[in-house]
Amino acid sequence: MHPQFLRRLAVAVGPEALLQDPTDLLTYEADALVHLRATPGAVVLPSTAEQVQAVVRLCHEAGVPFVARGHGTGLSGGALPVPDGVLIGLSRLNRILDVDTANLRVTVEPGVTNAEITRRVASDGCYYAPDPSSQIVCSIGGNIAENSGGAHCLKYGFTVHHVLGVEAILANGDRVHIGRSTLDPPGLDLLGVLVGSEGTLAIVTKATLRLLRRPERVVTLLAGFGSIDEAGGAVSRIIGNGIVPAAVEMMDRLTLEAAEAAVHPKFPDCNAVLIVELDGPRVEVDDLLPVVESVCRASGAVTVEVARDSEQRDRIWKGRKAAFAAMGRVSPNYYVQDGVVPRTRLSEVLGRIRDLEARSGLRIGNVFHAGDGNLHPLICYDESMQGQAERAEAVASEILQYCLDAGGSITGEHGVGADKKAFMSKMFSEADLEAMQLVRCAFDPDGLCNPGKVMPAPRLCGEVPGPYRRHPIEQAGLAERF
Amino acid sequence: MPAADQRSMDKVLERWGTAARLVDDPRGADCPPLVELEPGDARETAAMLEWAAAERVPLMPVGSGTKVSWGGTAGFHSIRLSTRRMNTPVQHFAGDLVATTPAGATLADVNALLARERQWLPLDPMYADRATIGGTVAANDSGPRRQRHGTSRDLILGIEIATAGGLVAHSGGRVVKNVAGYDLARLMCGSFGSLAVITSATFKLAPVPPASRTVVAEVGDAAHAQALALAIAAGPLAPSAVEVASPPARLLVRFETTERASLAQADAVLEAIGAEGMPAEIVSGADETAVWSRHARHLAAPGTLLKVAVLPTKAGAALEGAERAATTAAVECRVTGRAALGVIMVRLAGNADRHRKLAAAIRQAIDALDGTVTVLETPAGADENRWGPPGDSLQLLRAVKARFDPQGILAPGWGPGA
Numbered sequence: 001m002h003p004q005f006l007r008r009l010a011v012a013v014g015p016e017a018l019l020q021d022p023t024d025l026l027t028y029e030a031d032a033l034v035h036l037r038a039t040p041g042a043v044v045l046p047s048t049a050e051q052v053q054a055v056v057r058l059c060h061e062a063g064v065p066f067v068a069r070g071h072g073t074g075l076s077g078g079a080l081p082v083p084d085g086v087l088i089g090l091s092r093l094n095r096i097l098d099v100d101t102a103n104l105r106v107t108v109e110p111g112v113t114n115a116e117i118t119r120r121v122a123s124d125g126c127y128y129a130p131d132p133s134s135q136i137v138c139s140i141g142g143n144i145a146e147n148s149g150g151a152h153c154l155k156y157g158f159t160v161h162h163v164l165g166v167e168a169i170l171a172n173g174d175r176v177h178i179g180r181s182t183l184d185p186p187g188l189d190l191l192g193v194l195v196g197s198e199g200t201l202a203i204v205t206k207a208t209l210r211l212l213r214r215p216e217r218v219v220t221l222l223a224g225f226g227s228i229d230e231a232g233g234a235v236s237r238i239i240g241n242g243i244v245p246a247a248v249e250m251m252d253r254l255t256l257e258a259a260e261a262a263v264h265p266k267f268p269d270c271n272a273v274l275i276v277e278l279d280g281p282r283v284e285v286d287d288l289l290p291v292v293e294s295v296c297r298a299s300g301a302v303t304v305e306v307a308r309d310s311e312q313r314d315r316i317w318k319g320r321k322a323a324f325a326a327m328g329r330v331s332p333n334y335y336v337q338d339g340v341v342p343r344t345r346l347s348e349v350l351g352r353i354r355d356l357e358a359r360s361g362l363r364i365g366n367v368f369h370a371g372d373g374n375l376h377p378l379i380c381y382d383e384s385m386q387g388q389a390e391r392a393e394a395v396a397s398e399i400l401q402y403c404l405d406a407g408g409s410i411t412g413e414h415g416v417g418a419d420k421k422a423f424m425s426k427m428f429s430e431a432d433l434e435a436m437q438l439v440r441c442a443f444d445p446d447g448l449c450n451p452g453k454v455m456p457a458p459r460l461c462g463e464v465p466g467p468y469r470r471h472p473i474e475q476a477g478l479a480e481r482f
Numbered sequence: 483m484p485a486a487d488q489r490s491m492d493k494v495l496e497r498w499g500t501a502a503r504l505v506d507d508p509r510g511a512d513c514p515p516l517v518e519l520e521p522g523d524a525r526e527t528a529a530m531l532e533w534a535a536a537e538r539v540p541l542m543p544v545g546s547g548t549k550v551s552w553g554g555t556a557g558f559h560s561i562r563l564s565t566r567r568m569n570t571p572v573q574h575f576a577g578d579l580v581a582t583t584p585a586g587a588t589l590a591d592v593n594a595l596l597a598r599e600r601q602w603l604p605l606d607p608m609y610a611d612r613a614t615i616g617g618t619v620a621a622n623d624s625g626p627r628r629q630r631h632g633t634s635r636d637l638i639l640g641i642e643i644a645t646a647g648g649l650v651a652h653s654g655g656r657v658v659k660n661v662a663g664y665d666l667a668r669l670m671c672g673s674f675g676s677l678a679v680i681t682s683a684t685f686k687l688a689p690v691p692p693a694s695r696t697v698v699a700e701v702g703d704a705a706h707a708q709a710l711a712l713a714i715a716a717g718p719l720a721p722s723a724v725e726v727a728s729p730p731a732r733l734l735v736r737f738e739t740t741e742r743a744s745l746a747q748a749d750a751v752l753e754a755i756g757a758e759g760m761p762a763e764i765v766s767g768a769d770e771t772a773v774w775s776r777h778a779r780h781l782a783a784p785g786t787l788l789k790v791a792v793l794p795t796k797a798g799a800a801l802e803g804a805e806r807a808a809t810t811a812a813v814e815c816r817v818t819g820r821a822a823l824g825v826i827m828v829r830l831a832g833n834a835d836r837h838r839k840l841a842a843a844i845r846q847a848i849d850a851l852d853g854t855v856t857v858l859e860t861p862a863g864a865d866e867n868r869w870g871p872p873g874d875s876l877q878l879l880r881a882v883k884a885r886f887d888p889q890g891i892l893a894p895g896w897g898p899g900a
Binding site: 100104105154157161181183184185186187189190192240281409410412414415420428429435440441442443454 | 577579622635643649650655657658664665668689692720742746791792823824879881884885886898899
C-alpha cells in the first residue's frame with residue numbers, strides 16, 4: 001500500500017488501530033472458511049462510525065477496495081480480504097446503545113454479539129430471535145450482512161425480519177439511515193435488499209432490532225428413529241397437521257456420535273433423531289404436543305422423550321449446536337455445505353447424498369434444519385491424504401447440484417461469499433444476475449465494497465446498464481469469470 | 483389532457499394493437515379514458531417495458547387498481563400496464579407450505595384455492611376482495627393480522643419481475659430459507675411499480691387455524707383502547723390481531739389457534755378488560771366475521787387516508803393528536819390501528835377542502851412523536867407532501883431508481899423526492 005495512504009489511515013483511526021505487521025495481518029487472512037485465504041494490505045480497527053466513515057472515504061478517494069469483517073465466524077468467505085485492500089474490523093464498535101423493551105426495540109453497534117442482546121434484555125422477558133449456531137461469538141453486523149437464520153427461523157424468520165433500521169456507510173463514504181425504529185417508512189425498502197447483501201453494498205455502523213417476548217411455554221421433544229426417511233416422514237406429517245413448530249432439527253448417526261463424544265447430550269442410540277420445539281401460550285402448546293408425539297410414534301419413532309426441564313432442553317440444544325465443532329472428534333477435517341431443498345424432497349436428496357457417500361469413499365454427516373429443508377452435510381476428509389481435500393470439495397459441489405435439481409438453493413444461511421459464487425450461475429440466469437447487478441451498481445458503482453463476493457463474475461457499472469465489459473480486476477488476472 | 487399524453491397514448495395503441503385497450507378513468511366520467519396495456523406473460527411485459535423505455539412512454543403498473551391512487555400523481559398516468567391477464571396458474575406446493583402465484587391473480591381467488599389444503603396466504607390488505615397479489619406486494623399492504631403474520635415483505639420467498647431494460651428476472655426461490663443473491667423480492671415490496679413490474683411471486687403460507695375467537699370491547703376513547711391493547715400485548719398471550727378503532731372507541735383482540743387455546747386466551751382478555759369495568763364480549767363464527775367486516779368497512783369513505791407509524795407506546799398520543807386536530811378542523815375522522823405495532827390508518831371524511839391543512843397538522847403532531855405519515859388517498863386537488871421529509875438516503879433512492887428505470891418511465895412521480 002502507498003505509504004501516504006497508510007499514513008492517512010493511521011490519522012483516521014489512530015496509529016494503534018492500524019495493523020500492517022505481517023504477523024498481525026495473519027489473523028485476518030480468512031474467516032471461518034479457513035481454506036480461502038488472502039493477505040490484506042492493511043487492517044483497521046475503528047472504534048466509532050465516524051472512523052469507519054473516514055476510512056471508507058479514504059478508500060473511495062484512492063480507489064482502494066475494502067472489506068468489512070465482524071467476528072470472523074462466517075462460513076462462506078464473505079470476509080475474505082482483497083489482496084492489497086483494506087480490511088475494516090468492526091469488533092470495537094461493540095456498544096449496546098439503547099434498550100427499549102416497552103417497544104421491543106434495541107439499538108446496537110455491529111460488533112455486539114448476537115447472544116449479548118438476549119442476555120441484556122432477558123430480565124425483561126425479552127429475547128432476540130435469530131439464533132445462528134455461532135450466536136455466542138458471531139456479531140450482529142455479520143448477521144445483518146449474511147441475513148443469518150438459525151434453528152428457530154422456521155417460526156420466527158431470519159435477520160431480515162428483525163432489523164428495523166440501520167445507519168450505514170456507503171461505498172462513497174456517505175453516512176445514511178435506512179429504515180427507522182417505526183414501521184413502514186415511506187419510500188423504497190432498501191433495508192430489505194441491504195440485509196443479506198454480504199457486505200457488498202455498505203457497512204452497517206448501527207442497527208435497530210426488533211425483540212420478542214419470551215413465549216409462555218416452550219417444550220422440546222427428542223424422537224429417535226431407525227432411519228432418516230422415517231424421521232423425514234414425521235416432519236412432513238407434523239406440518240401436514242397444520243403445526244408450525246418453533247424448530248425442527250434432524251441429526252444422523254454420524255453427527256449424533258460426534259455430538260455425544262463432544263458434549264454428552266445423551267441422545268438416543270439410533271440412526272436419526274428429530275428435535276421438535278413447540279412454543280407459545282401454554283394451552284396451545286399443551287394441545288399440540290400430544291399431536292406431535294403421536295405423529296412421531298406413528299412415523300416409526302423408537303424413542304420419544306420430552307425434556308422435563310430447562311436443563312435437559314439446554315443439553316439437547318447444546319448437542320445440536322455443537323454438531324459442527326464436534327465433527328473434529330471423528331474426522332481431522334470437514335467441509336460443511338448449506339444447500340436447501342423443498343421439505344418434500346428431503347428424503348430423495350438425502351438418498352442421493354448416501355449414494356454419493358458410498359461412491360466417494362468420504363463419510364458425510366448430516367445435521368440439518370429439517371423444518372425448512374436446510375441441509376448441512378458435513379463432508380469428512382483428511383487433508384494429509386493426497387487428493388482428499390479436492391475430493392471433499394467436489395462432493396460438496398455435487399450436493400449443491402442435487403439441491404438445485406430439487407428446486408432448492410445453494411445457500412440457506414451461510415451466504416454465497418467467495419465460496420459459492422461459481423454456483424450463482426447455476427441457480428440464476430444471466431438476466432437474474434444482471435438485475436441483481438443493478439442494485440450493486442446503485443450502491444457501489446466503483447465496485448470497491450467487498451468486491452469478488454456473491455456475483456459470479458466481476459462486472460463494470462456503466463452509466464447506463466448495458467452489456468458486460470471485462471472488469472479491471474479480471475483484466476489484471478486477479479479474478480476469473482466462472 | 484396534455485398533448486404529450488395524447489401522443490404517447492396513440493403510440494401505445496398503434497404499437498400494441500389488441501394488447502392495449504381504452505378504459506374509463508376510475509376518477510370519474512369527466513376524466514378522459516386511459517389506455518391499458520395487458521400483457522399475457524412476463525416475457526411480453528418485459529417487451530412492452532423495453533419498448534416504453536425506448537419511446538420514453540411513462541406508464542403505471544396496476545393490478546386491480548384498488549390502491550393505484552396511493553401512488554399520488556403516479557397513479558393516474560394516462561397509460562397503465564395491467565397484470566390482469568396474468569392470473570393463472572397458481573402453483574400450490576402444499577407439503578412445503580409454499581405457493582407461487584401470478585401477479586394478476588386476486589388474493590381472494592388464491593386463498594380459495596389454497597383453502598382446499600387448509601392453507602392460506604395470511605394477508606388481509608385493504609380492499610381484500612379485489613386486491614391482486616402483485617398489487618398487494620407492490621403496496622406492501624396488510625391488515626389486522628399483521629400482528630401475527632406480518633406483511634407480504636415477511637412472507638415473500640421469491641419474485642419474478644419484468645424490467646424496463648427488457649429483462650425477465652428472478653430472485654429468491656421457492657424454499658423458505660435462502661440467502662443466495664440479492665433479495666430483489668423485498669426490494670419490490672412497497673416499491674409501487676416504480677422499479678419493475680412484478681409478474682409473479684412465491685410465498686410462505688400458513689395453515690388455516692382450526693378455531694378463532696375475538697374479544698370486542700367498547701372502551702372510553704381511542705387512547706384508552708390503545709393502552710389496554712399494549713397491556714394485553716405485553717402479556718403471555720399470542721393474538722393474531724390487536725386492533726383499535728374509533729369512533730366509537732373499540733378494542734378487538736383475535737386469537738386464531740386451537741379451539742381450547744382460542745377460548746382460554748379470549749377468556750383471559752375478557753377478564754382483564756372486565757377488571758377495568760369495560761363492557762366486552764367474545765364472538766365467534768358468523769358474529770366474528772361480521773365484526774371484522776365492520777372493522778374493515780370502518781375506513782370505507784371517500785376522502786383522505788393517512789398511514790401513521792409511531793412507536794407502539796406513542797400510539798395513544800398519536801390517536802389523540804389526530805382526533806383532536808380533526809375535531810378542531812370540524813372534519814370527520816375515523817381510525818383503525820395495529821395497536822401493538824404502532825401503525826394507524828386515519829380516514830378523513832367530509833369537508834374535503836380542509837383535508838390538506840388538516841393532514842399537515844396531523845403530520846406536525848406525528849413528527850413531534852418521531853413518527854411518519856404517508857398520505858395514501860386524497861380527494862382531488864389535495865396531492866402534496868405525501869411522504870414527508872425524504873431523509874439522508876434520498877440520493878441512494880434515486881440511484882436505485884435510475885439503475886432500474888434509467889428513462890424514468892415507471893410510475894413517475896411516485897415516492898419521496900421523486
